[in-house]
Amino acid sequence: MISNLADGVDTFTSNAFLVAGDRPTLVDTGANFDAVAAVEERGIEPERIVLTHTHPDHVGNLGALREAFDPEVLAYDPDAGDGELDDGEALAIGDHDYEVLYTPGHKDDHVCLYAPKPGICFAGDLVFERGFGRTDLPEGDRATLVESIDRLADRVGPDLRELHPGHGPSVTDDPSGTIELAGRMARQ
Ligand SMILES: [Zn+2]
Structure with a gap:
């Protein structure tokens, strides 16, 4: 089960996905709201927090x-946590094995997380339901972002079932197509 702690939160925050299972994990923390209370409401304590960036x-x-x-x-980013994520590394989140995909372009330390078996992807600020991550901030680079979107699209193929971006709604209706569309939009 994946639950967004930032659901219904009306401040400047990212999504924060609490993933239940053998390894209860929070993907991103969000900001400017009481995430501790939101965790407690759901009754699942995260053993791990994984940051997309x-x-x-x-x-x-x-x-x-x-x-x-x-x-x-x-x-x-080795300075941001207790442990460093490497490209291609396998990581247990909830009940599934995810692969870490290094996907810069929005920020230099950006990763996506992809579990092939259930077909779930946490995309951070690389792609959204309708669009792609901004590249006008420090460390942003559009050509690099396009390469990262292409890399993600290649890796997930046509069988993705759930795309959970860092902002806005999650996508279950043609998530692979959503990534390809983001790639086309980012090229314009
Ligand atoms: Zn960002």
């Missing part, structure tokens, strides 16, 4: 969550 809207609640639940924090 370290923009403030994705990590703002990290301090409070660390204090409350003492999770292991994993990020591509």
Whole structure:
């Protein structure tokens, strides 16, 4: 089960996906809302927090969550967590094995997480339901972003079932097509 702690939250925040299962994990923390209370409401304590990247809207609640639940924090940026994520690494999240895909272009430390077996992808700020991550911030680069979207599209193929972006709604209706559309839009 995947639950977005930021559902119904009306502040400047990313999504924050709490994944239940053998390895209860939070993908991104969100910002500017009480994520500890949101976790407690759901009754699932995250053992781990995995960061898609370290923009403030994705990590703002990290301090409070660390204090409350003492999770292991994993990020591509070696200075951001307790452990470093590497491209191609396998990572248990919930009940499934995810692959770490290094996908820069929006930010230098950006990763997507993909579980082939159930066909689930956490996309951070690479692609959204209708669009792609901004590239006008520091470390942003459009050509690199396009390469990363192509890489994600190649990896997930046509069989993706759930796409969970860092902002906006999750996509279950043709998520592979959503990634391809983002790639076309980012080229314009
Ligand atoms: Zn971002």
